[in-house]
Amino acid sequence: MEKRSYRILFLWFYVVSLVLWIIEEAYTLTNPPEIFDRFRLLIATFESFIAISSFLAISILYRELKTEEGENTQAQTLILDLKRTNRILKNxxxxxxxxxxxxxxxxxxxxxxxxxxxxxxxxxxxxxxxxxxxxxxxxxxxxxxxxxxxxxxxxxxxxxxxxxxxxxxxxx
Incomplete structure (x- = not known):
């Protein structure tokens, strides 16, 4: 498998893991805990915030990756054009x-x-x-x-x- 497909596979695995984590945290938040376990509610809220922030970070990184891929393609095209020009200008x-x-x-x-x-x-x-x-x-x-x-x-x-x-x- 090429490097890009590994990245996409990892990205999907990560997204699915985050979704499952958010579902678990939502379940914890909707079912009131025992009296001695009230601080768990605060921890679940904090963990949910981290999970949602991760989605935002993933989307930002994905957009940056696409931008870099486009710039890389443009750079490769420019390099090929310059090489062609150099070969022609030699003789x-x-x-x-x-x-x-x-x-x-x-x-x-x-x-x-x-x-x-x-x-x-x-x-x-x-x-x-x-x-x-x-x-x-x-x-x-x-x-x-x-x-x-x-x-x-x-x-x-x-x-x-x-x-x-x-x-x-x-x-x-």
């Missing part, structure tokens, strides 16, 4: 196409989609790609839609920008 002429092909592999593009993606990067229109590949315009449009879906891009400009942005100098 722009050959590294660019190596990185393009590597990214296409990561997106799991088919060979046909890779060919079309390269033509898109070279600035070909759908009509031009259809002419070069001797396919219908509709086929090329479907294949480019598949490329954009697999790469999580919304269109040609975003797709091209993904590869060209690392080559641009930083703004002053």
């Amino acid at each position: 722009p002429e050959s590294s660019f196409w190596i990185e393009v092909k590597s990214q296409m592999e990561a997106w799991k593009l088919t060979n046909t989609e890779k060919e079309i993606a390269i033509l898109l990067l070279r600035g070909f229109s759908h009509q031009q790609i259809a002419g070069v590949r001797k396919k219908s315009l509709r086929t090329i449009e479907n294949q480019t839609a598949s490329i954009y879906e697999k790469s999580s891009m919304r269109g040609k400009l975003e797709f091209i920008s993904f590869f060209l942005t690392p080559l641009l100098p930083e703004e002053d």
Whole structure:
């Protein structure tokens, strides 16, 4: 089991334990104790407060964990982008196409989609790609839609920008 599933399992175990504890304390509070056991009522009230406070603490920690998870994902994405930029900038002429092909592999593009993606990067229109590949315009449009879906891009400009942005100098 991975680390996250252990955390979730522990969290559920803890929550169930707290619920059972609160039920037991509520039972103690609703059934009046014997005269010599009156201080037990005070202790049960205090323990119930601790249990309810624990729920609050758990919810706060859970929200923080989710926030940290999102920030971690963003940081990993940024690190991957910076690594890609560094690899391209070391040798722009050959590294660019190596990185393009590597990214296409990561997106799991088919060979046909890779060919079309390269033509898109070279600035070909759908009509031009259809002419070069001797396919219908509709086929090329479907294949480019598949490329954009697999790469999580919304269109040609975003797709091209993904590869060209690392080559641009930083703004002053």
